[in-house]
Structures are given as C-alpha cells and as structure tokens.
Amino acid sequence: MALDKTEGEAGGGHKGAPFALAFGGGGIGSPFLRGLWRYTPIFLLALLWEGATRLGLVSHLTLPPLDRVFAAWWGLFSSGDLIRNAAVSLSRTAAGLALAVLCGTLLGVFMASSKWVRTTFDPLVQAIYPMPKSALIPILVLWLGFGSASKIVLIFLGCMLPVTLSAFNGARGTEEVLVWSGRSLGASKARVLLEIVLPSALPEILSGIRIALAFAFVLLVASELIAARAGLGYMIGWLGDGGVYDAMFAVVLTVALLGFAADRAFLLLMRRFLRWRG
Amino acid sequence: MAAAIKTRSIEAFGGGERGQAGAAPERTEIAIRGVGHTYRPARGRPVKALETISLEVKEREFVALLGPSGCGKSTLLYLIGGFLPVEEGKILIDGQPVAGPGPDRGIVFQHFALFPWKTVLKNVVYGLEKKGVAREERVRRAREFIDLVGLSGFEDSYPSQLSGGMKQRAAIARTLAIDPAILLMDEPFGSLDAQTRSLMQSELLRIWQRSRKTVVFVTHDVQEAVYLAERIVVMSARPGRVKEILSVGLDRNDPGLLRSRPFAEMVDHVWSLVRSEAIRAERGGGT
Numbered sequence: 001m002a003l004d005k006t007e008g009e010a011g012g013g014h015k016g017a018p019f020a021l022a023f024g025g026g027g028i029g030s031p032f033l034r035g036l037w038r039y040t041p042i043f044l045l046a047l048l049w050e051g052a053t054r055l056g057l058v059s060h061l062t063l064p065p066l067d068r069v070f071a072a073w074w075g076l077f078s079s080g081d082l083i084r085n086a087a088v089s090l091s092r093t094a095a096g097l098a099l100a101v102l103c104g105t106l107l108g109v110f111m112a113s114s115k116w117v118r119t120t121f122d123p124l125v126q127a128i129y130p131m132p133k134s135a136l137i138p139i140l141v142l143w144l145g146f147g148s149a150s151k152i153v154l155i156f157l158g159c160m161l162p163v164t165l166s167a168f169n170g171a172r173g174t175e176e177v178l179v180w181s182g183r184s185l186g187a188s189k190a191r192v193l194l195e196i197v198l199p200s201a202l203p204e205i206l207s208g209i210r211i212a213l214a215f216a217f218v219l220l221v222a223s224e225l226i227a228a229r230a231g232l233g234y235m236i237g238w239l240g241d242g243g244v245y246d247a248m249f250a251v252v253l254t255v256a257l258l259g260f261a262a263d264r265a266f267l268l269l270m271r272r273f274l275r276w277r278g
Numbered sequence: 279m280a281a282a283i284k285t286r287s288i289e290a291f292g293g294g295e296r297g298q299a300g301a302a303p304e305r306t307e308i309a310i311r312g313v314g315h316t317y318r319p320a321r322g323r324p325v326k327a328l329e330t331i332s333l334e335v336k337e338r339e340f341v342a343l344l345g346p347s348g349c350g351k352s353t354l355l356y357l358i359g360g361f362l363p364v365e366e367g368k369i370l371i372d373g374q375p376v377a378g379p380g381p382d383r384g385i386v387f388q389h390f391a392l393f394p395w396k397t398v399l400k401n402v403v404y405g406l407e408k409k410g411v412a413r414e415e416r417v418r419r420a421r422e423f424i425d426l427v428g429l430s431g432f433e434d435s436y437p438s439q440l441s442g443g444m445k446q447r448a449a450i451a452r453t454l455a456i457d458p459a460i461l462l463m464d465e466p467f468g469s470l471d472a473q474t475r476s477l478m479q480s481e482l483l484r485i486w487q488r489s490r491k492t493v494v495f496v497t498h499d500v501q502e503a504v505y506l507a508e509r510i511v512v513m514s515a516r517p518g519r520v521k522e523i524l525s526v527g528l529d530r531n532d533p534g535l536l537r538s539r540p541f542a543e544m545v546d547h548v549w550s551l552v553r554s555e556a557i558r559a560e561r562g563g564g565t
Contacts, residue, residue: 177391180361183379185456186408195404199395276395278438 064246073250081235082254089224089231090258092148093216096155100216101209104160108167109201112174113193125164133158133215134222141227151223151231158219159212166208170201203277206270213266217259232258307460307492308335308358313367314517315353326517327353330367333511333520337459340486340493342507344500344552346559350518351496352464358494359385359462371460381409384458388465390445392437398424398448399433405456423451426485443474454485461486463495467502479505483530500549504541505530512551515559522551 046066052058053065064072076082110117111125136154144150174197182196183189224233232255239248315328327350335341343351356362358369360379369376371383392401399420406416424433427447437445446466453461466482467475483506486493497503503510507526514521524547528540535541 175391177387177389178393180356180359180379180385181387181391181393181452182404183361184359184381184383184385185405185452186381187404191408196393199393202395276436276438278436 061245064249068246069249069253072244072246073254076235076247076250082251085230085232085235086254086258088148089220089233089255092151092231093155093220093262095148096152096219097159097209097212097216099152099156100159100212101163103156104163104208104212105167105198105205107160108164108169108205109171109193109197111164111168112171112201113197125161128157129161129165133219137223137226140223146227146229151220151228154223155216155219158215162211162215163205163208166204166211167201170204170208171197173204174200203274206273210263210266210270213262214259217255217262221255304339305337306334307337307339307372308333308494309368309370309373310334310354310358311368311370313354313357313364313369315350315357315362315366317353328357329517329519331518331520332367333523335492335494338490338492340495340506340508342495342497342503342510343513344497344503344510344548345513345518345521346515346552346556347498348516348559349513349555350516351498351513354518355385355462355464355494355496358460359383381405381456382458383460383462384453384456385462385464386446386449386453386466388468390437390442390449392445392449392452394437397434397436398429398440398451401437401448402452402455405452409456420451420455423455424448426454427451427481441474442470443478446470446478450482450485454489458491460492460494463493465496465498468497468499475502482506498552500545500552501536504528504544504548505536510548512548513555515555521555524548 049063050066053060053063073082107117107121111121112118133154136157137150140150140154144153178196178200179192182192187195220231221233221236224231225237228234232251235251236248236255239245239251310331310333313328313331314326316324316326318324331354333341343354345351353362357364358371358376360376360383364376392398393404396404399417402420402423403416406419411419421430421433424430427450429444429447429451432440432444432448437448440448450466467478470478479502495503495506504526510524510526512521512524513519526544528535528538528544532538
C-alpha cells in the first residue's frame with residue numbers, strides 16, 4: 001500500500017527544470033543546498049547588477065551598485081527606521097488580509113449554499129471584481145484619512161473577492177455524497193456547512209488566499225506611495241523624492257523580500273493544512 | 279488486508295435497543311407506495327427515472343435492488359435515505375413518512391464518501407459525536423468497529439493512504455458505528471477489484487447475520503444479489519419499475535454455495551430477467 005505518496009503539485013514551477021532534475025537525481029547536497037541552487041538565476045542577476053554598475057555600464061543615478069544598496073539597508077536597519085515602517089506596513093497587510101479572508105470565506109460559502117444570498121451578492125461581486133482597486137485610493141484617503149484605516153480597507157476590498165470566488169467555487173464543488181453522508185450521520189444543515197462544506201472547500205480557499213496575499217502587497221505599496229505618513233511604500237516615495245537612491249533601492253528590495261517570504265511561509269502553512277491530500 | 283471479520287459478541291454491533299430475538303413477528307420497516315421520480319435537469323428535458331414503485335421491506339430483511347445502469351435503483355435508495363424529496367407516492371419508515379436524511383438510515387456509497395480530511399478514526403467518530411456519545415466512549419466504540427472491519431492499525435491513516443477495499447471497510451465501519459436500523463448500500467463493492475469484492479461480500483454477510491439490520495442493497499451484479507439477498511427486486515430499464523420480486527431461499531452458510539447447482543440455477547433465472555432490461559437500457563431505454 002502506498003502509504004507515503006510524494007508531495008502534491010504545490011511545490012511551484014521549477015520542478016521540471018533540467019538542471020534541477022540532474023542535481024536532484026544525482027542525490028548530491030542537502031535539501032538546503034538544493035533550495036539555494038534553485039535560486040541561482042537570482043544570484044546571477046545580482047552579479048550582473050553589481051558588475052554592470054562597477055564597470056560603469058549603467059549610471060549610478062539609474063542603478064546604484066548593489067554593495068551600496070546593502071550599506072544603505074544596514075543604515076536604515078540599524079537606525080530602526082526600516083523596522084518601524086515595516087511593522088506598520090505588515091500590520092496593515094495582516095489586518096486587511098485577515099478581514100478579507102474572514103468575510104470572503106463566509107460570503108463565498110453562503111453564496112454557494114443559499115440561492116437567496118447568491119442572487120443578492122452575485123451582481124455585486126461581478127461588478128466589483130474586475131475594477132482596479134487602486135483607483136479607490138484617493139476616495140478612501142478622503143474618507144478615512146492618511147493613516148492605517150484607508151490602507152486596511154483598501155487591502156480588505158482588493159483581497160476579499162479572490163477569496164470569495166475561491167470559497168464559492170470550492171463550496172460548490174463539494175461532493176454531494178459527502179454532504180449526504182454528513183446528514184445521514186446525524187449532522188444538522190448548519191453543521192454540514194461548517195464541518196463538511198468548509199473543509200472540503202479548503203484547498204480552493206487556500207489558493208484564493210495565496211492570490212489575495214500577492215494583491216495585498218501590491219495594494220499596500222501603492223496606497224502608501226500615494227498618500228501615507230508611514231510604511232515601506234511611504235519610505236520608498238520619500239527617499240526617491242529626496243534623491244537617496246541607494247536607500248530607496250534598499251527599501252524596494254526589502255518589500256520584494258517580504259512579499260516572497262510571506263508567500264513561502266503561506267505555502268508551508270498550506271501544505272500543513274492539506275496534509276490529508278495524499 | 280485479508281483479516282476476516284472477527285468473531286465477536288453481539289454487543290459489539292450495538293444491537294441494544296433492537297435486540298436479536300429472531301422469533302419476533304415480521305414488521306414492515308420500509309413501505310414504498312406508488313413512488314415515482316422525475317429528474318429535472320437545469321438544461322434539457324425532464325427525465326422520468328422511476329414509475330409507480332411499490333415495495334415493502336420487512337424488519338431485518340436483506341433486499342437487493344437489481345437492474346441495469348440507469349434504471350433508477352440508486353434514485354430509489356436516495357429517496358428512502360431522504361436525500362431526494364419524495365414528490366410522487368409515499369415512503370414510510372416504521373409508519374412515518376420520510377422527511378430528510380437521518381441516522382436511523384445509514385448509507386454506504388459506491389465511492390466511499392469518506393471525509394478525506396479526517397483520519398479513519400475521526401471519520402468513524404464523527405457520527406458518534408453527532409449522536410452525543412461521550413468522548414471516551416465514542417473513541418472506544420469507533421475502535422471497536424474499525425477492528426470489526428479489519429482495519430486495526432490504520433486508525434490514523436487518511437483515506438488517501440488506503441486502498442479501495444480499505445476505504446470501503448472504513449466507510450462501512452463509520453455507518454455501522456451509529457447503529458442505524460436500516461442499512462442502505464449503493465453498489466458498495468462496485469468499484470472494487472474482483473477479489474476484494476468477493477471478500478467484502480462474505481464479510482458483509484457475516485456482519486448482517488450478527489447485527490440483523492434491515493438492508494437495502496443496490497447492485498447490477500446478478501451473482502452478488504443472489505449471494506447476499508433474501509429477496510431480489512428486479513427493476514426494468516428506465517423509467518424504473520418493479521419487474522419481478524424473487525425470494526432466494528438459499529443456505530448462505532453453506533461454504534460450497536457459490537459452486538452449488540441451486541445457486542447457478544438461480545443466477546441463470548435472475549440473469550434471464552435482467553438481460554432483456556440491460557439490452558433495452560443499452561439501446562437508450564424504454565421511453
């Protein structure tokens with residue numbers, strides 16, 4: 001009996017790369033080394049960056065050398081500016097995303113299970129889904145001010161619909177026999193929704209949240225760039241206006257790294273939640 | 279895998295309330311009166327699946343619904359289970375009309391319908407939890423039924439880690455654990471390989487002989503129906519009607535039964551009844 005099947009497809013797109021296959025097949029190196037190996041193209045890009053700027057191929061005003069960016073990063077880090085603003089940004093992202101996950105999941109599952117809810121909300125979802133949420137930034141700032149509230153609401157609005165749609169599709173895809181089994185084992189309709197429809201929609205809900213997570217960072221930086229008094233996006237705008245390009249690049253790289261780390265962490269969480277899928 | 283059903287005391291089957299008195303007068307447990315059913319798909323024409331079905335199932339009886347695919351036998355089972363609304367005719371369980379699913383009618387589906395995110399143990403515990411059985415007691419009972427179907431050692435496995443036969447054992451344990459008076463089985467062994475299927479058939483028979491539940495067993499396999507059931511309801515191709523009801527009356531404890539002449543004759547006879555319907559179904563049904 002195959003008690004230990006291989007991991008699912010969640011691993012990402014690099015699996016088919018021939019060099020990765022060759023490396024993995026040879027059985028050399030720890031998983032950590034193999035992990036590093038996968039990101040070789042990024043190291044190459046960094047080398048190219050450093051080389052091009054050192055050799056004077058690119059003006060330092062356009063692209064500061066990487067080592068200066070690192071030095072600026074260290075400066076921002078040790079002064080506490082980076083951490084303070086990152087904390088503001090991350091708490092905004094977390095709050096907006098958490099609200100979106102909660103409301104989106106509830107709405108999606110209820111839309112799937114009740115015709116009444118579906119007919120009420122479907123036109124709204126259809127209309128709002130394709131709208132670029134960044135267009136709302138000035139309005140939200142007008143209503144809620146320059147502080148965190150406008151950012152949290154924007155992230156909430158932008159992230160809720162992908163979660164809603166995935167929860168809706170996941171819940172609709174629940175196998176009828178699972179619902180019937182639950183009912184004939186004595187579960188009430190409400191219990192079936194909570195204990196059977198929700199977990200069986202979980203894989204789709206989690207992929208929806210992963211998409212929402214990426215949206216969250218986009219909306220965070222956009223809104224902080226346009227109108228804010230704190231946050232990483234605010235720092236990028238402020239440093240850029242002041243012409244401190246090496247520091248600006250340092251913050252941009254930090255945002256990229258945070259987004260990447262959040263996605264990886266979420267993937268790990270997702271695999272943990274979906275261990276039951278052999 | 280081949281672990282046979284263990285010899286156990288009757289208590290293990292939770293037969294408490296219903297007892298085991300074989301001599302009790304035969305009571306009608308399921309009464310089906312003039313039941314019809316029409317599927318109305320979102321697109322396309324409505325399809326008449328069942329027409330004026332009347333049938334009575336006695337308490338502790340093992341009845342097989344036999345017919346070609348698409349004859350509505352599963353639909354009839356779902357109507358008894360309360361999963362589909364009874365729109366034409368009446369279905370009474372112990373004299374009460376069916377109003378939705380309930381734990382008095384346990385069901386086993388062809389594709390197991392285990393909760394894939396729960397381990398075997400938690401699958402079996404689920405129904406006991408709904409019944410309000412205390413925590414320790416429900417784990418104890420769940421383990422007993424897992425043992426009964428020969429799945430000991432796999433309590434903490436997820437369904438995705440089990441073979442088809444093991445999944446069906448788990449599903450049967452889950453259903454038996456809540457001690458339903460009626461066991462509805464929808465081609466439960468239809469997706470298993472031949473060896474596992476015949477193993478499961480004899481184990482089901484042993485379980486039934488001990489627990490004596492009322493069983494309605496849907497199948498399109500003539501041998502299976504003759505081997506398992508006391509009565510066989512042969513259904514016609516769509517729209518499903520009762521074509522004939524046969525009493526089997528073979529001694530199922532005879533180890534040579536499957537090779538015996540009466541068994542072969544019975545299978546032949548039933549097959550001759552089903553054959554013409556299967557041909558009609560193959561050609562696109564009656565209407």
